[in-house]
Amino acid sequence: MLDILRRRRSIRRYKDREIEAVIIEQLKEAALRSPSSRAINPWRFLFITDKARLEALSRAKESGSGFLKGARLGVVVCAKDDESDVWIEDCSIASIILQLTGQSLGLGSCWIQIRKRMHSDRQSAEDYVKEVHHLPENIRVESMIAFGYPDENKPPVPKEELDYEKIILSR
Ligand SMILES: Cc1cc2nc3c(=O)[nH]c(=O)nc-3n(C[C@H](O)[C@H](O)[C@H](O)COP(=O)(O)O)c2cc1C
Numbered sequence: 001m002l003d004i005l006r007r008r009r010s011i012r013r014y015k016d017r018e019i020e021a022v023i024i025e026q027l028k029e030a031a032l033r034s035p036s037s038r039a040i041n042p043w044r045f046l047f048i049t050d051k052a053r054l055e056a057l058s059r060a061k062e063s064g065s066g067f068l069k070g071a072r073l074g075v076v077v078c079a080k081d082d083e084s085d086v087w088i089e090d091c092s093i094a095s096i097i098l099q100l101t102g103q104s105l106g107l108g109s110c111w112i113q114i115r116k117r118m119h120s121d122r123q124s125a126e127d128y129v130k131e132v133h134h135l136p137e138n139i140r141v142e143s144m145i146a147f148g149y150p151d152e153n154k155p156p157v158p159k160e161e162l163d164y165e166k167i168i169l170s171r
Pocket residue numbers: 008009010011012063064065110111112113114
């Protein structure tokens with residue numbers, strides 16, 4: 001796991017190569033194995049491979065989402081907010097589990113923040129994503145995770161650059 005964490009970087013450029021069905025199945029399993037508060041599992045995961053749909057979702061925000069157009073898979077991580085008061089935490093955990101599992105399977109990925117972001121002056125990114133997918137009112141969208149085989153090389157962050165001042169030692 002530490003090796004995966006050392007090599008993990010956000011990847012936003014993807015090869016023109018399909019993600020095999022067996023890999024997608026493993027991502028689904030990983031998402032569903034995410035821990036959640038009180039094991040309520042309030043999340044829902046929309047797995048999208050359709051190019052037109054990915055293109056539409058890539059327009060969710062003015063910036064920071066455009067690369068989804070070049071991805072081979074997008075996972076919209078959302079939840080029923082009336083099922084759990086900590087759906088945000090649960091969705092965040094599932095999002096990173098999806099990313100780390102993807103990396104262990106040779107995929108690159110990047111988190112696209114949707115909750116609390118805007119699509120335009122008048123529409124939130126969340127409402128835009130819900131409109132594209134015809135999602136019901138009580139569904140809240142946390143993130144979208146873009147996946148594909150990496151078409152960019154990003155070096156791991158050297159250990160010397162880690163901010164150890166953020167670690168507080170208690171006496
Ligand atoms: C909660 C969260 C939201 C993020 N939102 C976006 C986003 O909307 N668009 C994007 O391109 N990257 C997004 N990222 C990726 C970060 O920009 C990236 O993790 C950070 O710059 C560190 O780079 P690294 O992942 O390569 O180490 C997000 C990451 C997190 C954890």
